[in-house]
Amino acid sequence: MNLETLSLNLLGLLTPFLVILAFITPLLSKLLKSSRRAPFIIALIGGVYAAMASTVVFCYEITSRSPLIYTYGGWPPHFGIVYEIDLFNGLLGFLVAWIMLAIILYSSWYSKRLDDASWYFTLLLGLTAGVLGCLYTGDAFNFFVMLEVLSISTYGLVAYLRNRAEAVEATAKYALIGAVATTMYFLALVIIYSGYGTVNMAYLAGLSSAEFVVKEPSLRYLSLLAVSLALWTFTFKSAIFPSHFWLVDANPEAPHPVSVALSGLVESVGIYAAGRFLYTIFRPNGVLAVYHSVILIVLVTLGAISGVVCALMMLNQRDIKRLLAYSSISHTGIVYMGLFAGFLVNNSAVEAAITGAIVHAVSHVIAKTALFMSSGLFIETSGSRDLDDMRGVGRAHPLALVATVISTLSLIGLVPFIGFYSKLLIILGYISAGFVIVPILVIAITALSVPGYMKILSSVAFGIPAKEYKRPSGETWVEVLILLIALSLLVLGVIFWYIMPIFQDTTSSLISGAGDYINSALERIPEELRSLMRGVS
Amino acid sequence: MEAVNTYLLSVTLASLLVNFAISLYAMFFKPHYVKKVIALTILGDTVNTFAIYIGYRRWVEQRPPRVPVLTDLRPEAIEEFKNLAVDPLPQALVLTAIVIGLAVILFLVFLGWILYSHYRTLDMREIKRLKG
Numbered sequence: 133m134n135l136e137t138l139s140l141n142l143l144g145l146l147t148p149f150l151v152i153l154a155f156i157t158p159l160l161s162k163l164l165k166s167s168r169r170a171p172f173i174i175a176l177i178g179g180v181y182a183a184m185a186s187t188v189v190f191c192y193e194i195t196s197r198s199p200l201i202y203t204y205g206g207w208p209p210h211f212g213i214v215y216e217i218d219l220f221n222g223l224l225g226f227l228v229a230w231i232m233l234a235i236i237l238y239s240s241w242y243s244k245r246l247d248d249a250s251w252y253f254t255l256l257l258g259l260t261a262g263v264l265g266c267l268y269t270g271d272a273f274n275f276f277v278m279l280e281v282l283s284i285s286t287y288g289l290v291a292y293l294r295n296r297a298e299a300v301e302a303t304a305k306y307a308l309i310g311a312v313a314t315t316m317y318f319l320a321l322v323i324i325y326s327g328y329g330t331v332n333m334a335y336l337a338g339l340s341s342a343e344f345v346v347k348e349p350s351l352r353y354l355s356l357l358a359v360s361l362a363l364w365t366f367t368f369k370s371a372i373f374p375s376h377f378w379l380v381d382a383n384p385e386a387p388h389p390v391s392v393a394l395s396g397l398v399e400s401v402g403i404y405a406a407g408r409f410l411y412t413i414f415r416p417n418g419v420l421a422v423y424h425s426v427i428l429i430v431l432v433t434l435g436a437i438s439g440v441v442c443a444l445m446m447l448n449q450r451d452i453k454r455l456l457a458y459s460s461i462s463h464t465g466i467v468y469m470g471l472f473a474g475f476l477v478n479n480s481a482v483e484a485a486i487t488g489a490i491v492h493a494v495s496h497v498i499a500k501t502a503l504f505m506s507s508g509l510f511i512e513t514s515g516s517r518d519l520d521d522m523r524g525v526g527r528a529h530p531l532a533l534v535a536t537v538i539s540t541l542s543l544i545g546l547v548p549f550i551g552f553y554s555k556l557l558i559i560l561g562y563i564s565a566g567f568v569i570v571p572i573l574v575i576a577i578t579a580l581s582v583p584g585y586m587k588i589l590s591s592v593a594f595g596i597p598a599k600e601y602k603r604p605s606g607e608t609w610v611e612v613l614i615l616l617i618a619l620s621l622l623v624l625g626v627i628f629w630y631i632m633p634i635f636q637d638t639t640s641s642l643i644s645g646a647g648d649y650i651n652s653a654l655e656r657i658p659e660e661l662r663s664l665m666r667g668v669s
Numbered sequence: 670m671e672a673v674n675t676y677l678l679s680v681t682l683a684s685l686l687v688n689f690a691i692s693l694y695a696m697f698f699k700p701h702y703v704k705k706v707i708a709l710t711i712l713g714d715t716v717n718t719f720a721i722y723i724g725y726r727r728w729v730e731q732r733p734p735r736v737p738v739l740t741d742l743r744p745e746a747i748e749e750f751k752n753l754a755v756d757p758l759p760q761a762l763v764l765t766a767i768v769i770g771l772a773v774i775l776f777l778v779f780l781g782w783i784l785y786s787h788y789r790t791l792d793m794r795e796i797k798r799l800k801g
Binding site: 273276277280283284287288291294297298300301302303304305307308311312314315318319321322325326331381385 | 693696702705709712713716720762765766769772781784788796797799
């Protein structure tokens, strides 16, 4: 079996397998009452499978460089649901699946605190299916369905500790607006369908840059309306400035593993979708014409506002998880500033900035995973989320403390860590285009957020313990897991010049790979249909 | 018939727009949780109806649009189907969206119940134990 067949088989089974596992979890844990570990083991099977499948798919993408298409039920694209993977979503899927596996492992430590963990792992598997489905799908409507799977799982997970009034309140605020946001995406989809008659992403990409469409003003305004509605949903999911409020409420109240998923995975989905819509489907010189640059500039501005405002908000937080949530929003702002550099005229500048944004998304997700996981350990040991009550708690968990320091330094952007290179590339990209305001803002955001991180370090690491923290036995493996995640930041930073071509290819698959994306979808259509469709478009 | 058809379609579109505006207003400015959930159902139904509206066909030559079921495979029957049948895809999309909406609404209703048991009120102005 060659790599292509293998990755197609693994990919086709991915979402159905995860959903089936999610549904049998409650049933099996009722049948196997004696075994408290059963839900965790089922979730672990799902997590390992997802990590394996996404790794194989990513390897295939690195070696072949052409988009991989899985057609559900054998229906060619546009007539059935397809999964279409190029380097951009292959890379993000690879990252997300491994982070999810780490979250599931970490949940095995956390779930000892829950009365009945079977529903927790059900929702966690649902979240995995939702995130990977969102990333891999090549069908805009399937994206909506997967977005709802993801959303409902996260609502349930945030409200999981339902005996705490704050958790329920945070979920109510998140879920009400979240439901409106996903409905808006559905509305955008209906508008797109009314204009183009398809919901397949590759077809939309092909049609939206076809000559007769570009000259049609009514389709331009229709697409503009649809893109604006869809982008509101995506900025909501990635927690960018006007709709960032849910993350700072939901993150502290959620169970610790879920905080990781919220600020790592859910935000990645928002970033991915916005990038896919603005660089593959509605391209710079396609139907949106001049409005495309306007949209990009608006997104960069929103990113800058959320970067600066949330870096400032970090200063007066006492709650460690709320502080980290603000830091997440600030870093997503930086990712937005880099990713939507497409309005610059200089091509190499755009490439550098987008490469930087992708690297920053990766480094931020890894660093935030390590930080939220170790803060979970500290919170459980000290019994409080308040930084003043957590003084010196790091001394009870030395390995997790090292991980905290490493990931904080990477978030600030110090030299041997990968966080340095991502910011460097964004800054270099903008400077080479002569656009100096963004580099200044990135540096300002970094400088403004340093005191916030120092607050964590000074309290957790350097504070003098007010009381003797007793260290629970048999939990060293959790600390080792966190340390491994944090060390990957250092390793990625050290070998960065060797892995940079992968990120550069990812960028070029995003900004100039739309032709491949469309063609490989069209190639899957039977010949007689294809000649018919040539007549149409 | 043409005029009546146009009139009815315009009324539908206008009422959809009004419904959309009302539901968004209620969603953001009505303080009560249950009213927000009701606004959400109105919003969802509005968008679903809009999708059906997009798939609908105008009357062609005094003939009403037909159901999108094709059993007769002769070329002329297919030609007539192409000219007269309504678009089935939005209906399929709406079916999925309704099921998803049901799940979200059920979740929100039960969440409201738990919210009430904690706060003894569902007025969102009084539910503010969070700092943000």
